[in-house]
Amino acid sequence: MKETVKLVAVLTIICAASAALLAAVYNVTMKPILEALEVKTSEAAGAVMPPGSYEIKKELIDQTAFFVARDKDGEIAAVAVEGLSKNGYGGDIVLMVGLSAEQKVVGYEVITAAETPGLGTKISSSQFTAQLFGKPFTSNWKVRKDGGDFDAVTSATISSRAALECIADAISKYQQAQTKLNPNS
Numbered sequence: 001m002k003e004t005v006k007l008v009a010v011l012t013i014i015c016a017a018s019a020a021l022l023a024a025v026y027n028v029t030m031k032p033i034l035e036a037l038e039v040k041t042s043e044a045a046g047a048v049m050p051p052g053s054y055e056i057k058k059e060l061i062d063q064t065a066f067f068v069a070r071d072k073d074g075e076i077a078a079v080a081v082e083g084l085s086k087n088g089y090g091g092d093i094v095l096m097v098g099l100s101a102e103q104k105v106v107g108y109e110v111i112t113a114a115e116t117p118g119l120g121t122k123i124s125s126s127q128f129t130a131q132l133f134g135k136p137f138t139s140n141w142k143v144r145k146d147g148g149d150f151d152a153v154t155s156a157t158i159s160s161r162a163a164l165e166c167i168a169d170a171i172s173k174y175q176q177a178q179t180k181l182n183p184n185s
Contacts, residue, residue: 048098
């Protein structure tokens with residue numbers, strides 16, 4: 001009995017020390033990780049904008065960050081906003097999606113994804129993206145297998161579905177915030 005109590009006490013001390021160490025590491029690494037994600041997000045927003053010289057500003061509307069590119073007259077030329085899908089093969093997928101003032105998808109960059117290397121990661125391939133870029137918001141943002149307008153990446157249907165869900169989510173966020181982003185319209 002004494003031996004069991006002693007083992008429980010030692011195990012409790014080890015667990016408490018491990019928890020304290022994990023908390024300390026988390027506190028040290030949290031800020032650099034968040035800063036790196038912010039830089040990656042900003043760079044992705046610039047990368048998904050259509051060609052041209054715009055002033056891009058980050059605007060927060062309803063707790064969603066929009067990167068808004070305005071022309072010299074202050075009119076919206078394009079917007080970049082994150083789209084989220086919780087249905088990726090490896091978990092959540094977040095894409096930074098570029099949307100034009102002409103109501104078309106102009107590009108996207110993967111922010112976070114844990115898809116299968118060589119398969120699910122092909123959602124960034126030109127073969128997949130070529131069919132998406134330039135398409136209007138009114139497209140059916142699903143794979144053909146689900147009655148949509150787009151072909152899935154071979155052997156990566158789940159990842160393809162998730163990428164299209166991200167695009168649809170970004171479009172929805174933009175449409176809901178459009179009057180707040182451009183109140184003069």
